[in-house]
Amino acid sequence: GYGQPGSPQHLYAEYAVRGMPTSVPLVMAKGESAVVQEMLAGRISACFCSWAAVQTHVRSGALRILGVTGPVRSPLSPQVPTLQETGMEGYGALAWxxxxxxxxxxxxxxxxxxxxxxxxxxxxxxxxxxxxxxxxxVRDSPDAFATAIRSESVQWQVILRQAGPRSEP
Known part of the structure; x- marks a missing residue:
């Protein structure tokens, strides 16, 4: 699941299921806190959420982080593997x-x-x-940042065009 269409979490979810050999249903909730509540209620089995949205539930043990989307492990939870490390070859995405x-x-x-x-x-x-x-x-030069924006814009446009309509819980 994910919390809002067009959000980084939506893009990451679309990116993830795109590389899976079988169809995985994606569920859109009405905001990030709503998707967290769907997880806590057991109505969805996994979601893409920001650290801010889940940190209390992770610390309490109610939720567990399965992987981080970035190309390297997060300093916030260095014990958690990247999605690439869990078998999603080539996956790497960061909100910025x-x-x-x-x-x-x-x-x-x-x-x-x-x-x-x-x-x-x-x-x-x-x-x-x-x-x-x-x-x-993270520090990048202004030119490198501009190049990254152009590159990511194309990548996410392609992924969103290929994404079909999603259902709400």
Whole structure:
């Protein structure tokens, strides 16, 4: 299951079932907290959710993380394998947040913004707050970030076009 159409969790679920040899039904709930409640009630057997949505239930033992979507294990739960490690060959997807500027912003200003952002995100307190929210700061150059956005846009468009309609619980 997943919580909302077009969300990262929806995309990850579509990406996962696309590589499975048999058809796996995907169920859409009305938001991430709703899909967690469906899991807790036993009406669905697995879901794609953010760490923030499940962390209390994982800590209490009510839910168990089967795998993380990223290409490497998460520092939030290093004992949990990636989906690729569990047998989903080639799987690797991460949600990300980025800082952007208007397209015609001078390169010198973009470079300065990147430097200042690096400085802020390297502060111990900021890193602790990001980790508590389930986020891991990652640094890329502005050009690499732009390339990644273009590449991922194409990848997710293809996956969504191939996805069929989903049912709600």
């Amino acid at each position: 947040y980025g800082v952007m500027a208007p397209a015609k912003t001078p390169r010198a200003i973009v470079a300065r913004l990147a430097t200042e952002l690096d400085s802020v995100t390297s502060e111990r307190g900021v890193q602790a707050q990001l980790m508590a929210a389930g986020l891991t700061p």
